[in-house]
Amino acid sequence: MRKRCGILVAVSSVLFLVFPFPQRAQNSPAKADNSQHARRSFAVNLLRAINTAEMAYRDKHGSFASWHDLLNSEEFTARGLKWAAREEPQLSLVQLSDGAQVAPGWALRFNLIADSRGYDVLLEDTTDNSRGYAVFTDERGVIRESSAL
Numbered sequence: 001m002r003k004r005c006g007i008l009v010a011v012s013s014v015l016f017l018v019f020p021f022p023q024r025a026q027n028s029p030a031k032a033d034n035s036q037h038a039r040r041s042f043a044v045n046l047l048r049a050i051n052t053a054e055m056a057y058r059d060k061h062g063s064f065a066s067w068h069d070l071l072n073s074e075e076f077t078a079r080g081l082k083w084a085a086r087e088e089p090q091l092s093l094v095q096l097s098d099g100a101q102v103a104p105g106w107a108l109r110f111n112l113i114a115d116s117r118g119y120d121v122l123l124e125d126t127t128d129n130s131r132g133y134a135v136f137t138d139e140r141g142v143i144r145e146s147s148a149l
Helices: 002-018 031-061 067-071 074-087
Strands: 101-103 106-113 118-125 134-138 143-146
Touching: 031 067, 031 074, 031 101, 031 106, 031 118, 031 134, 031 143, 067 074
Parallel strands: none
Antiparallel strands: 101 106, 106 118, 118 134, 134 143
């Protein structure tokens, strides 16, 4: 009986080594998924940086800032962006622009509302023509993802 158990264990071990269990798809994502995830992570974390900086700017100045003022403010460079770069290292590597093309492949629409008492931001992936991926936020600090219908 012990001999049969020993043989069974040996055969099972050999079969396991020769025919390992297949990896699950979630453990080995495709390169395209990694690239897409990295781009979306960049977008979400940039909006987190903007929200963080806008709240600090409002606390200090009494109103929200335009994108131009925010981009050049201490609240954004020393607080919002630095915090978000810990979560998303790409943010520390990219030079953000004051124009509509805020970063390579990303278009920004930034609107101040009602005498600088509110804002809304739309960050759109200009490289994703098929799905039209974008993220949106406003003075409430909630970030939403969307894609074209």
